Amino acid sequence: MNTRIESEIPQEMRDLAPDFVKYGESILFEEVWRDPTLTLKERSLSTLSALISIGNTEQLPFHLQLAKKNGVTEKEVIALITHMAFYVGWPKASAALNIIMK
Template sequence: MSCRSEVRSVSPTLADYTITKIERGLWLRPGLSRKDRSIVTLAALLANGQRISMAHYFNNALDEAMKPAELSELVTHLAFYAGWPNAFAAVDVLKDNYIGLDAVTLGRALRARKARRAA
């Protein structure tokens, strides 16, 4: 249940907090770039085995100019600190989200995703 409308249908206040406190608050603070925030967030999610949010934040990282190879390296690096099972859980999420795609296919996939978000 990561879709904004699904969250809103179950917990409107949680959906509002997500937008106002996280998206329009925390993520816009000075001091860290959005790419750096993506790395930190993904590290925390992976370390805690929080699969439900990983795809969303992997997609955010790609939006912030991280390359699929960088995401792969992030998972590999974190395996040593957060554990192999958590890293393999992230691999399971990533295998469905752009890893291994060539640049042209990745570009098409990202443009299509952005168009769906805008709709």
């Protein structure tokens, strides 16, 4: 699993905060995501759960695409969101479903 995770960080952010971008790309996506303790699919499901639970819909489109690349099916995402609705709240789950429908 040496495929690199392509970030979608805009050039403006790269210019403004190069260290922030470097840490995100080299530590988060290269070291943390590549730790073999969890599979990429497990990491994607965990990340989606975390984003939904805190209501961070801005990051969801990127992580939904990454989850798909990591083997998470749309059916699994829908099941995850349905499950999460009972633990983190219906509005947060509904907001995540709205992102998927776009």
